[in-house]
Amino acid sequence: ETGVTQSPTHLIKTRGQQVTLRCSSQSGHNTVSWYQQALGQGPQFIFQYYREEENGRGNFPPRFSGLQFPNYSSELNVNALELDDSALYLCASSLSPGTRVAKNIQYFGAGTRLSVL
Amino acid sequence: SQQGEEDPQALSIQEGENATMNCSYKTSINNLQWYRQNSGRGLVHLILIRSNEREKHSGRLRVTLDTSKKSSSLLITASRAADTASYFCATAPSNTGKLIFGQGTTLQVKP
Numbered sequence: 389e390t391g392v393t394q395s396p397t398h399l400i401k402t403r404g405q406q407v408t409l410r411c412s413s414q415s416g417h418n419t420v421s422w423y424q425q426a427l428g429q430g431p432q433f434i435f436q437y438y439r440e441e442e443n444g445r446g447n448f449p450p451r452f453s454g455l456q457f458p459n460y461s462s463e464l465n466v467n468a469l470e471l472d473d474s475a476l477y478l479c480a481s482s483l484s485p486g487t488r489v490a491k492n493i494q495y496f497g498a499g500t501r502l503s504v505l
Numbered sequence: 506s507q508q509g510e511e512d513p514q515a516l517s518i519q520e521g522e523n524a525t526m527n528c529s530y531k532t533s534i535n536n537l538q539w540y541r542q543n544s545g546r547g548l549v550h551l552i553l554i555r556s557n558e559r560e561k562h563s564g565r566l567r568v569t570l571d572t573s574k575k576s577s578s579l580l581i582t583a584s585r586a587a588d589t590a591s592y593f594c595a596t597a598p599s600n601t602g603k604l605i606f607g608q609g610t611t612l613q614v615k616p
Binding site: 390423428430433436444476478480492495496498 | 535536538540545546547548549550553593595597603604605606607608609
């Protein structure tokens with residue numbers, strides 16, 4: 389078990405609605421990354437937050453946005469939900485980006501399964 | 506988009522046998538990592554190999570990396586039913602911690 393917690397565990401929304409997913413990072417980690425995992429696929433990088441600033445973004449539209457708070461917890465917000473947004477959303481925390489390779493290791497939460505109807 | 510391909514997509518073996526999974530990637534990397542995922546839950550880090558390393562061991566796991574062929578393999582020796590899971594390789598193009606995952610190999614170990 390990692391120290392990363394995500395809430396809620398499951399969520400059902402309808403198309404066009406907005407959703408907020410939450411993540412508490414492992415103690416001592418100041419970097420949070422969010423991934424989307426469609427059924428049967430590998431996780432795809434959405435974005436990363438480091439010290440409350442966005443530190444890189446994957447190929448996702450602007451309706452996917454995020455926040456990181458001073459305690460390094462994070463939120464993922466998705467507006468105007470589409471059916472294809474149905475997926476497992478994973479949060480991962482890590483040590484600050486830098487030259488030490490060990491800081492690349494990410495510690496994942498159990499995920500939030502979002503169903504868009 | 507995914508970084509690369511994993512092969513095979515699914516693997517079924519008997520307990521005690523060895524399991525080998527392969528991963529290919531497209532761009533240059535700083536390091537490559539393997540993760541395990543049980544039943545659509547969170548991923549668990551297994552092992553990290555740096556771009557200047559060729560082989561690494563951790564318990565029953567052996568990972569190789571061939572940067573000239575842009576490929577890696579994960580060997581699980583003496584498999585157990587508890588090893589049943591999906592296994593993903595993930596590449597880190599830089600030291601920023603942003604990972605690019607493959608599509609995964611689903612391993613079933615029959616008791």
